[in-house]
Amino acid sequence: MAGHSKWSQIKRKKGANDSKRSAMYSKHIRAIQAAVRSGGTGDPAGNLSLKNAIAAAKAATVPVDNIDNAIKRAVGAGEGAADYKEQTYEGYGPGGTAIFIETLTDNVNRTVADIRAVFNKRGGSLGTSGSVAWQFEKKGVLLLTDTSEQAQETAIEYGAEDIQESDEGLEISTGPADLYAVQDALTAAGFAIESAQITMIPSNTVAVNSDDAKKLMTLIDALEDLDDVQNVYSNADLPDEE
Known part of the structure; x- marks a missing residue:
């Protein structure tokens, strides 16, 4: 659920109990496999939907092995596989x-x-x-705990549209296509990303x-x-x- 802050959403997802977490993992696995089938490739470099699905799964702490296995299963799935x-x-x-x-x-x-x-x-x-x-617009949102001027300048240079600062850190909004350029630039500059994903922001x-x-x-x-x-x-x- 997204309201005025993405921090609360991320904390809520990470704080889910075991049964909730298992169900959440299953949803992300489904999204990854659907992205592979719709995009025609298991390579996220050539499949933006898959790249988005993987980023969302990682933000929800889905284990990397689960993600890799989901991609492999989807790539090898035949016509009998579910078409979501x-x-x-x-x-x-x-x-x-x-x-x-x-x-x-x-x-x-x-x-x-x-x-x-x-x-x-x-x-x-x-x-x-x-x-x-x-009333909603698709946006990229990055969260990081570093609030330094350098982090903000780097984000702006590579396509950030809006930056909100709070006690918890920076909430950076981008256009959907610019999310990964900003993420890669911040990572290359040494800033740790708490979360990076495509989401819907209310106007x-x-x-x-x-x-x-x-x-x-x-x-x-x-x-x-x-x-x-x-x-x-x-x-x-x-x-x-x-």
């Missing part, structure tokens, strides 16, 4: 928040039925295509009270628990205690 397709869904959550969902599915009817059921049960509503997508956020925030987090957790759901984004600005 990207599908997005949009909806509304408590407090008037917008929710954007990315899925990988081999059965669209099952996926939309599962997502609708979660919305109906958790106080949200499934919207039509385009109902909230306009505006909606402040929600504590009660709605708890309901929203319950809704998002339920959506993320669905096997076909890869990512859930919201434009909620959550209270600090949440």
Whole structure:
């Protein structure tokens, strides 16, 4: 779930319990294998979708061996292998928040039925295509703990669009195509990257009270628990205690 800060999302993912972590790993493996099949190659240098999927998996601490094995299996898979397709869904959550969902599915009817059921049960509503997508923009986001002027200047030189500084470090936004140029430049300059991934950033956020925030987090957790759901984004600005 993405709100006003990516730091909270990364910490939440890394802090998942073992069962959650196992399910999360499975989602990343599915994304990697789908990227190999759609891109026609297991070489991330020639397959941007695969490069993005690998970066996201590493950010979620998926072991390198799992990633490599997933690529090998996908490269060797024949016509009988599952053909997962990207599908997005949009909806509304408590407090008037917008929710954007990315899925990988081999059965669209099952996926939309599962997502609708979660919305109906958790106080949200499934919207039509385009109902909230306009409120989100695809961006590259890098997180690093170094807040030095050199780090910021390096990021700007290689394509950073925005830099937010906090007590935790720097949150750097780029265009999707510039993410890896900025990442490689920072790495070459000796800066340790906490996370680098393609994500969806809301153009505006909606402040929600504590009660709605708890309901929203319950809704998002339920959506993320669905096997076909890869990512859930919201434009909620959550209270600090949440």
